Amino acid sequence: MSRVAESLLPNVAERLSRVQSDLRLGLPCLLTDGSDRAVAVAVETLSQARLDALRDLFGVPELVLTGNRARAAMAPVQSADIWDLPVRICPPKHADMDWFMRLADAGQDTAGPVAPLHRVRDREARLHGLALSVVKSAELLPAVLIFGLADGAVLPEGLSLTAIELTEALGHFAQAPALSPVAAAGLPVEAHDNGRLHVFRDPDGRTEHYAFEIGTPDPARPVLARLHSACFTGDVLGSLKCDCGPQLRAAMLRMGQEGAGLLLYLNQEGRGIGLANKMRVYDLQSRGLDTVDANHALGFEDDERDFRVAAVMLRSLGFGAVRLLTNNPAKVHTFRAQGIEVVEQLPLRVGKNIHNSGYLAVKALKSGHAL
Ligand SMILES: Nc1nc2c(ncn2[C@@H]2O[C@H](COP(=O)(O)OP(=O)(O)OP(=O)(O)O)[C@@H](O)[C@H]2O)c(=O)[nH]1
Numbered sequence: 371m372s373r374v375a376e377s378l379l380p381n382v383a384e385r386l387s388r389v390q391s392d393l394r395l396g397l398p399c400l401l402t403d404g405s406d407r408a409v410a411v412a413v414e415t416l417s418q419a420r421l422d423a424l425r426d427l428f429g430v431p432e433l434v435l436t437g438n439r440a441r442a443a444m445a446p447v448q449s450a451d452i453w454d455l456p457v458r459i460c461p462p463k464h465a466d467m468d469w470f471m472r473l474a475d476a477g478q479d480t481a482g483p484v485a486p487l488h489r490v491r492d493r494e495a496r497l498h499g500l501a502l503s504v505v506k507s508a509e510l511l512p513a514v515l516i517f518g519l520a521d522g523a524v525l526p527e528g529l530s531l532t533a534i535e536l537t538e539a540l541g542h543f544a545q546a547p548a549l550s551p552v553a554a555a556g557l558p559v560e561a562h563d564n565g566r567l568h569v570f571r572d573p574d575g576r577t578e579h580y581a582f583e584i585g586t587p588d589p590a591r592p593v594l595a596r597l598h599s600a601c602f603t604g605d606v607l608g609s610l611k612c613d614c615g616p617q618l619r620a621a622m623l624r625m626g627q628e629g630a631g632l633l634l635y636l637n638q639e640g641r642g643i644g645l646a647n648k649m650r651v652y653d654l655q656s657r658g659l660d661t662v663d664a665n666h667a668l669g670f671e672d673d674e675r676d677f678r679v680a681a682v683m684l685r686s687l688g689f690g691a692v693r694l695l696t697n698n699p700a701k702v703h704t705f706r707a708q709g710i711e712v713v714e715q716l717p718l719r720v721g722k723n724i725h726n727s728g729y730l731a732v733k734a735l736k737s738g739h740a741l
Protein backbone atom coordinates (compact mmCIF):
# COMPACT_ATOMS: atom_id res chain seq x y z
CA MET A 371 0.00 0.00 0.00
CA SER A 372 1.30 3.47 -0.86
CA ARG A 373 2.12 5.92 1.95
CA VAL A 374 -0.63 8.23 0.72
CA ALA A 375 -3.18 5.42 0.92
CA GLU A 376 -1.79 4.36 4.32
CA SER A 377 -2.48 7.82 5.71
CA LEU A 378 -6.18 7.17 5.07
CA LEU A 379 -6.21 4.10 7.32
CA PRO A 380 -7.78 4.64 10.75
CA ASN A 381 -5.38 4.97 13.70
CA VAL A 382 -5.95 3.22 17.04
CA ALA A 383 -8.27 5.93 18.44
CA GLU A 384 -10.35 5.83 15.28
CA ARG A 385 -10.51 2.04 15.20
CA LEU A 386 -11.54 1.96 18.87
CA SER A 387 -14.29 4.40 18.05
CA ARG A 388 -15.45 2.17 15.18
CA VAL A 389 -15.37 -0.86 17.46
CA GLN A 390 -17.45 0.99 20.07
CA SER A 391 -20.04 1.82 17.39
CA ASP A 392 -20.02 -1.76 16.07
CA LEU A 393 -20.48 -3.21 19.55
CA ARG A 394 -23.38 -0.85 20.21
CA LEU A 395 -24.94 -2.08 16.96
CA GLY A 396 -24.54 -5.71 18.03
CA LEU A 397 -21.74 -6.36 15.56
CA PRO A 398 -18.56 -8.29 16.41
CA CYS A 399 -14.97 -7.01 16.35
CA LEU A 400 -11.58 -8.70 16.18
CA LEU A 401 -9.13 -8.55 19.09
CA THR A 402 -5.52 -9.58 18.70
CA ASP A 403 -2.52 -10.13 20.99
CA GLY A 404 0.43 -11.50 19.01
CA SER A 405 -0.80 -14.78 17.58
CA ASP A 406 -3.83 -14.89 19.92
CA ARG A 407 -6.96 -13.72 18.13
CA ALA A 408 -10.59 -13.66 19.13
CA VAL A 409 -13.89 -12.42 17.80
CA ALA A 410 -15.72 -10.44 20.49
CA VAL A 411 -19.30 -9.20 20.73
CA ALA A 412 -21.23 -7.41 23.48
CA VAL A 413 -23.97 -9.49 25.13
CA GLU A 414 -26.28 -6.50 25.63
CA THR A 415 -26.76 -5.76 21.93
CA LEU A 416 -26.35 -9.22 20.38
CA SER A 417 -29.37 -10.68 18.60
CA GLN A 418 -30.24 -14.38 18.73
CA ALA A 419 -29.78 -14.64 14.93
CA ARG A 420 -26.28 -13.23 15.13
CA LEU A 421 -25.42 -15.46 18.10
CA ASP A 422 -26.49 -18.49 16.03
CA ALA A 423 -24.39 -17.29 13.06
CA LEU A 424 -21.33 -16.71 15.25
CA ARG A 425 -21.65 -20.20 16.74
CA ASP A 426 -21.94 -21.72 13.26
CA LEU A 427 -18.79 -19.93 12.15
CA PHE A 428 -16.59 -19.99 15.23
CA GLY A 429 -17.92 -22.66 17.61
CA VAL A 430 -18.57 -22.39 21.35
CA PRO A 431 -18.02 -18.95 22.91
CA GLU A 432 -16.84 -18.05 26.39
CA LEU A 433 -18.89 -15.59 28.38
CA VAL A 434 -16.64 -13.00 30.00
CA LEU A 435 -17.76 -10.96 33.02
CA THR A 436 -15.90 -8.63 35.34
CA GLY A 437 -15.06 -10.06 38.74
CA ASN A 438 -17.55 -7.66 40.32
CA ARG A 439 -20.41 -8.85 38.13
CA ALA A 440 -19.49 -12.52 38.47
CA ARG A 441 -19.36 -12.23 42.24
CA ALA A 442 -22.85 -10.72 42.31
CA ALA A 443 -24.30 -13.24 39.86
CA MET A 444 -22.59 -16.41 40.90
CA ALA A 445 -21.44 -16.24 44.51
CA PRO A 446 -24.35 -18.36 45.77
CA VAL A 447 -23.41 -21.25 43.47
CA GLN A 448 -19.64 -20.86 43.33
CA SER A 449 -17.54 -21.45 46.39
CA ALA A 450 -14.42 -20.03 44.75
CA ASP A 451 -12.86 -17.44 46.96
CA ILE A 452 -11.01 -15.57 44.25
CA TRP A 453 -12.78 -13.50 41.67
CA ASP A 454 -10.00 -12.76 39.25
CA LEU A 455 -10.53 -10.26 36.51
CA PRO A 456 -11.96 -11.20 34.12
CA VAL A 457 -14.06 -14.24 34.93
CA ARG A 458 -14.51 -16.61 31.99
CA ILE A 459 -17.50 -18.90 31.85
CA CYS A 460 -18.20 -21.85 29.55
CA PRO A 461 -21.91 -21.61 28.81
CA PRO A 462 -24.00 -24.76 28.34
CA LYS A 463 -24.83 -25.71 24.73
CA HIS A 464 -28.47 -24.64 25.07
CA ALA A 465 -27.55 -21.12 26.29
CA ASP A 466 -29.55 -18.55 24.33
CA MET A 467 -29.61 -14.76 24.52
CA ASP A 468 -32.02 -14.83 27.49
CA TRP A 469 -29.53 -17.01 29.36
CA PHE A 470 -26.65 -14.67 28.59
CA MET A 471 -28.62 -11.56 29.47
CA ARG A 472 -29.60 -12.99 32.86
CA LEU A 473 -25.91 -13.25 33.67
CA ALA A 474 -25.02 -9.90 32.08
CA ASP A 475 -27.69 -7.75 33.71
CA ALA A 476 -28.11 -7.66 37.47
CA GLY A 477 -31.63 -6.34 36.97
CA GLN A 478 -32.68 -9.58 35.25
CA ASP A 479 -31.31 -12.20 37.60
CA THR A 480 -34.01 -11.95 40.20
CA ALA A 481 -34.93 -15.59 39.54
CA GLY A 482 -31.58 -16.48 41.15
CA PRO A 483 -28.20 -17.40 39.78
CA VAL A 484 -27.75 -19.80 36.89
CA ALA A 485 -26.08 -23.05 37.83
CA PRO A 486 -23.99 -25.03 37.29
CA LEU A 487 -21.34 -22.89 35.65
CA HIS A 488 -17.91 -23.91 34.66
CA ARG A 489 -15.33 -21.19 35.17
CA VAL A 490 -12.24 -21.25 33.01
CA ARG A 491 -9.21 -20.08 34.88
CA ASP A 492 -6.26 -21.91 33.45
CA ARG A 493 -5.28 -19.69 30.55
CA GLU A 494 -4.16 -16.12 30.27
CA ALA A 495 -7.01 -13.76 29.72
CA ARG A 496 -5.45 -10.64 28.26
CA LEU A 497 -7.84 -10.43 25.31
CA HIS A 498 -10.76 -11.02 27.64
CA GLY A 499 -9.73 -8.05 29.77
CA LEU A 500 -9.36 -5.91 26.67
CA ALA A 501 -12.83 -6.96 25.49
CA LEU A 502 -14.37 -5.83 28.79
CA SER A 503 -12.52 -2.48 28.68
CA VAL A 504 -13.72 -1.81 25.16
CA VAL A 505 -17.33 -2.77 25.93
CA LYS A 506 -17.29 -0.54 29.02
CA SER A 507 -15.88 2.33 26.99
CA ALA A 508 -18.91 1.91 24.70
CA GLU A 509 -21.13 2.37 27.82
CA LEU A 510 -22.58 -1.12 27.42
CA LEU A 511 -23.02 -3.76 30.12
CA PRO A 512 -19.62 -5.32 30.84
CA ALA A 513 -20.41 -8.78 29.49
CA VAL A 514 -18.80 -10.14 26.32
CA LEU A 515 -18.88 -13.28 24.24
CA ILE A 516 -15.44 -14.31 23.04
CA PHE A 517 -14.88 -16.76 20.19
CA GLY A 518 -11.21 -17.80 20.13
CA LEU A 519 -9.69 -18.26 16.67
CA ALA A 520 -7.37 -21.22 16.12
CA ASP A 521 -3.86 -20.53 14.81
CA GLY A 522 -4.03 -19.87 11.08
CA ALA A 523 -7.84 -19.71 11.02
CA VAL A 524 -9.08 -17.14 8.53
CA LEU A 525 -12.25 -15.11 8.74
CA PRO A 526 -14.91 -16.00 6.15
CA GLU A 527 -14.44 -14.11 2.89
CA GLY A 528 -16.18 -10.75 2.87
CA LEU A 529 -16.47 -10.57 6.68
CA SER A 530 -14.38 -7.56 7.54
CA LEU A 531 -14.19 -6.87 11.27
CA THR A 532 -12.55 -3.83 12.80
CA ALA A 533 -9.44 -5.04 14.61
CA ILE A 534 -7.81 -3.81 17.80
CA GLU A 535 -4.40 -4.95 18.96
CA LEU A 536 -3.90 -5.28 22.71
CA THR A 537 -0.68 -3.30 23.17
CA GLU A 538 -1.80 -0.36 21.07
CA ALA A 539 -5.16 -0.28 22.88
CA LEU A 540 -3.50 -0.32 26.31
CA GLY A 541 -1.16 2.48 25.16
CA HIS A 542 -4.17 4.45 24.01
CA PHE A 543 -6.11 3.99 27.28
CA ALA A 544 -3.01 5.01 29.27
CA GLN A 545 -2.86 8.44 27.67
CA ALA A 546 -5.05 11.42 28.52
CA PRO A 547 -7.38 12.05 25.57
CA ALA A 548 -5.92 14.64 23.17
CA LEU A 549 -8.99 16.88 23.09
CA SER A 550 -9.12 19.64 20.48
CA PRO A 551 -10.95 22.93 20.85
CA VAL A 552 -13.71 23.06 18.23
CA ALA A 553 -15.76 26.21 18.73
CA ALA A 554 -16.44 28.92 21.31
CA ALA A 555 -18.96 31.71 21.69
CA GLY A 556 -20.17 34.23 24.22
CA LEU A 557 -23.15 33.14 26.33
CA PRO A 558 -24.76 35.28 29.01
CA VAL A 559 -26.20 33.12 31.82
CA GLU A 560 -28.14 33.76 35.03
CA ALA A 561 -24.94 33.61 37.09
CA HIS A 562 -23.13 36.22 34.98
CA ASP A 563 -23.87 38.07 31.81
CA ASN A 564 -20.34 37.61 30.51
CA GLY A 565 -19.94 33.91 29.85
CA ARG A 566 -18.11 32.01 27.11
CA LEU A 567 -18.72 28.36 26.20
CA HIS A 568 -15.83 26.36 24.71
CA VAL A 569 -16.59 22.99 23.09
CA PHE A 570 -13.80 20.38 22.95
CA ARG A 571 -13.86 17.16 20.95
CA ASP A 572 -12.27 13.80 21.74
CA PRO A 573 -10.16 12.12 19.03
CA ASP A 574 -12.86 9.43 18.91
CA GLY A 575 -14.74 11.93 16.75
CA ARG A 576 -17.86 11.69 18.89
CA THR A 577 -17.49 12.65 22.52
CA GLU A 578 -17.52 16.34 23.38
CA HIS A 579 -16.73 18.03 26.70
CA TYR A 580 -17.32 21.66 27.66
CA ALA A 581 -15.52 24.47 29.45
CA PHE A 582 -17.63 27.44 30.46
CA GLU A 583 -15.74 30.60 31.36
CA ILE A 584 -17.43 33.09 33.64
CA GLY A 585 -16.13 36.65 33.41
CA THR A 586 -12.54 36.89 32.21
CA PRO A 587 -10.42 34.79 34.58
CA ASP A 588 -6.70 35.66 34.61
CA PRO A 589 -4.65 32.59 33.49
CA ALA A 590 -1.68 33.88 35.51
CA ARG A 591 -3.64 33.31 38.76
CA PRO A 592 -5.36 30.23 40.22
CA VAL A 593 -8.85 30.13 38.73
CA LEU A 594 -11.96 29.32 40.76
CA ALA A 595 -12.97 26.08 39.03
CA ARG A 596 -15.63 23.40 39.22
CA LEU A 597 -15.04 19.99 37.67
CA HIS A 598 -18.55 18.66 37.11
CA SER A 599 -19.64 15.34 35.60
CA ALA A 600 -22.80 15.20 33.52
CA CYS A 601 -25.91 14.27 35.47
CA PHE A 602 -28.97 14.56 33.25
CA THR A 603 -31.24 13.59 36.12
CA GLY A 604 -29.76 16.11 38.57
CA ASP A 605 -28.54 18.95 36.36
CA VAL A 606 -31.58 19.07 34.04
CA LEU A 607 -34.48 17.29 35.75
CA GLY A 608 -33.74 18.49 39.28
CA SER A 609 -33.48 14.95 40.69
CA LEU A 610 -33.46 14.74 44.48
CA LYS A 611 -31.54 11.43 44.44
CA CYS A 612 -28.17 13.22 44.15
CA ASP A 613 -26.67 16.66 44.84
CA CYS A 614 -25.48 17.46 41.31
CA GLY A 615 -28.01 20.14 40.36
CA PRO A 616 -27.54 22.23 43.53
CA GLN A 617 -23.74 21.82 43.29
CA LEU A 618 -23.70 23.02 39.67
CA ARG A 619 -25.83 26.05 40.44
CA ALA A 620 -23.95 26.90 43.66
CA ALA A 621 -20.61 26.71 41.85
CA MET A 622 -21.78 28.97 39.04
CA LEU A 623 -23.36 31.41 41.48
CA ARG A 624 -20.09 31.69 43.41
CA MET A 625 -18.12 32.24 40.18
CA GLY A 626 -20.62 34.91 39.20
CA GLN A 627 -20.29 36.59 42.59
CA GLU A 628 -16.48 36.54 42.41
CA GLY A 629 -16.71 37.78 38.82
CA ALA A 630 -14.56 35.00 37.34
CA GLY A 631 -14.42 31.23 37.17
CA LEU A 632 -14.28 28.15 35.01
CA LEU A 633 -16.77 25.28 34.86
CA LEU A 634 -15.32 22.11 33.35
CA TYR A 635 -18.29 19.96 32.33
CA LEU A 636 -17.40 16.37 31.48
CA ASN A 637 -19.80 14.23 29.47
CA GLN A 638 -19.21 11.23 31.72
CA GLU A 639 -22.78 10.59 32.83
CA GLY A 640 -23.37 8.26 35.76
CA ARG A 641 -19.74 8.34 36.92
CA GLY A 642 -18.75 7.22 33.41
CA ILE A 643 -21.16 4.30 32.91
CA GLY A 644 -23.68 6.21 30.77
CA LEU A 645 -27.30 7.12 31.44
CA ALA A 646 -28.79 3.72 30.52
CA ASN A 647 -26.52 1.92 32.98
CA LYS A 648 -27.17 4.65 35.57
CA MET A 649 -30.88 3.86 35.31
CA ARG A 650 -30.02 0.18 35.78
CA VAL A 651 -28.08 0.97 38.96
CA TYR A 652 -30.90 3.23 40.16
CA ASP A 653 -33.27 0.30 39.73
CA LEU A 654 -30.91 -1.87 41.82
CA GLN A 655 -30.76 0.91 44.42
CA SER A 656 -34.56 0.90 44.62
CA ARG A 657 -34.18 -2.77 45.65
CA GLY A 658 -31.81 -1.94 48.50
CA LEU A 659 -28.26 -1.73 47.13
CA ASP A 660 -26.22 1.42 47.84
CA THR A 661 -24.66 3.49 45.05
CA VAL A 662 -21.29 1.67 45.15
CA ASP A 663 -22.66 -1.88 45.51
CA ALA A 664 -25.12 -1.27 42.67
CA ASN A 665 -22.26 -0.30 40.33
CA HIS A 666 -20.42 -3.48 41.36
CA ALA A 667 -23.47 -5.71 40.91
CA LEU A 668 -23.72 -4.54 37.32
CA GLY A 669 -20.02 -5.20 36.77
CA PHE A 670 -18.56 -1.72 36.98
CA GLU A 671 -16.01 -0.16 39.29
CA ASP A 672 -17.23 2.44 41.84
CA ASP A 673 -16.22 5.18 39.47
CA GLU A 674 -15.37 4.80 35.78
CA ARG A 675 -14.64 8.48 35.04
CA ASP A 676 -11.46 9.89 33.52
CA PHE A 677 -10.82 13.26 35.16
CA ARG A 678 -7.70 13.81 33.00
CA VAL A 679 -10.07 15.24 30.40
CA ALA A 680 -10.61 18.27 32.66
CA ALA A 681 -6.87 18.90 33.02
CA VAL A 682 -6.48 18.84 29.23
CA MET A 683 -9.22 21.48 28.75
CA LEU A 684 -7.84 23.60 31.57
CA ARG A 685 -4.36 23.66 30.11
CA SER A 686 -5.65 24.26 26.59
CA LEU A 687 -7.30 27.44 27.90
CA GLY A 688 -3.99 28.54 29.41
CA PHE A 689 -4.65 27.73 33.10
CA GLY A 690 -2.22 25.82 35.31
CA ALA A 691 -3.63 26.38 38.81
CA VAL A 692 -7.10 26.10 40.37
CA ARG A 693 -9.09 26.74 43.49
CA LEU A 694 -11.27 23.68 43.11
CA LEU A 695 -14.89 23.48 44.20
CA THR A 696 -15.36 19.80 45.12
CA ASN A 697 -15.84 17.28 47.91
CA ASN A 698 -14.17 14.54 45.89
CA PRO A 699 -10.49 13.87 46.71
CA ALA A 700 -10.02 11.91 43.46
CA LYS A 701 -10.53 15.09 41.43
CA VAL A 702 -7.80 16.89 43.41
CA HIS A 703 -5.52 13.88 43.08
CA THR A 704 -5.94 13.62 39.30
CA PHE A 705 -5.35 17.33 38.75
CA ARG A 706 -2.14 17.16 40.77
CA ALA A 707 -1.00 14.02 38.95
CA GLN A 708 -1.60 15.87 35.67
CA GLY A 709 0.58 18.78 36.78
CA ILE A 710 -2.28 21.17 37.64
CA GLU A 711 -1.68 23.03 40.87
CA VAL A 712 -4.64 22.78 43.27
CA VAL A 713 -3.98 25.68 45.63
CA GLU A 714 -7.23 25.16 47.52
CA GLN A 715 -10.01 22.55 47.76
CA LEU A 716 -13.29 24.31 48.45
CA PRO A 717 -16.04 21.94 49.67
CA LEU A 718 -19.47 22.24 48.03
CA ARG A 719 -21.98 21.17 50.65
CA VAL A 720 -25.38 21.91 49.17
CA GLY A 721 -28.53 20.08 48.18
CA LYS A 722 -28.80 17.50 50.98
CA ASN A 723 -32.36 16.17 51.38
CA ILE A 724 -34.20 13.12 52.69
CA HIS A 725 -33.85 11.30 49.35
CA ASN A 726 -30.08 11.70 48.95
CA SER A 727 -28.75 11.70 52.53
CA GLY A 728 -27.98 7.94 52.33
CA TYR A 729 -26.26 8.40 48.97
CA LEU A 730 -24.09 11.24 50.33
CA ALA A 731 -23.23 9.20 53.42
CA VAL A 732 -22.08 6.26 51.27
CA LYS A 733 -19.92 8.57 49.13
CA ALA A 734 -18.29 9.89 52.29
CA LEU A 735 -17.83 6.41 53.80
CA LYS A 736 -16.75 4.42 50.73
CA SER A 737 -15.28 7.04 48.39
CA GLY A 738 -13.74 9.43 50.92
CA HIS A 739 -15.82 12.47 49.96
CA ALA A 740 -15.68 15.44 52.32
CA LEU A 741 -18.85 15.56 54.41
N1 LIG B 1 -23.21 5.25 38.76
C1 LIG B 1 -23.88 6.19 39.44
N2 LIG B 1 -23.68 7.48 39.10
C2 LIG B 1 -24.34 8.41 39.80
C3 LIG B 1 -25.25 8.10 40.84
N3 LIG B 1 -25.75 9.26 41.31
C4 LIG B 1 -25.16 10.26 40.61
N4 LIG B 1 -24.32 9.75 39.70
C5 LIG B 1 -23.38 10.42 38.81
O1 LIG B 1 -22.31 10.82 39.63
C6 LIG B 1 -21.65 11.92 39.03
C7 LIG B 1 -21.49 13.01 40.08
O2 LIG B 1 -20.63 13.95 39.55
P1 LIG B 1 -19.94 15.14 40.33
O3 LIG B 1 -20.95 15.87 41.17
O4 LIG B 1 -19.14 15.92 39.34
O5 LIG B 1 -18.85 14.41 41.20
P2 LIG B 1 -18.67 13.88 42.64
O6 LIG B 1 -17.85 12.66 42.51
O7 LIG B 1 -19.99 13.76 43.34
O8 LIG B 1 -17.77 14.99 43.35
P3 LIG B 1 -18.12 16.49 43.81
O9 LIG B 1 -19.52 16.78 43.40
O10 LIG B 1 -17.13 17.33 43.07
O11 LIG B 1 -17.91 16.55 45.26
C8 LIG B 1 -22.48 12.32 37.83
O12 LIG B 1 -21.88 11.77 36.66
C9 LIG B 1 -23.83 11.64 38.09
O13 LIG B 1 -24.53 11.32 36.90
C10 LIG B 1 -25.42 6.73 41.17
O14 LIG B 1 -26.15 6.36 42.08
N5 LIG B 1 -24.72 5.82 40.43
Ligand SMILES: [Zn+2]
Binds near residue numbers: 601614615
Ligand atom coordinates in the same frame (compact mmCIF):
# COMPACT_ATOMS: atom_id res chain seq x y z
ZN1 LIG C 1 -26.53 13.66 39.94
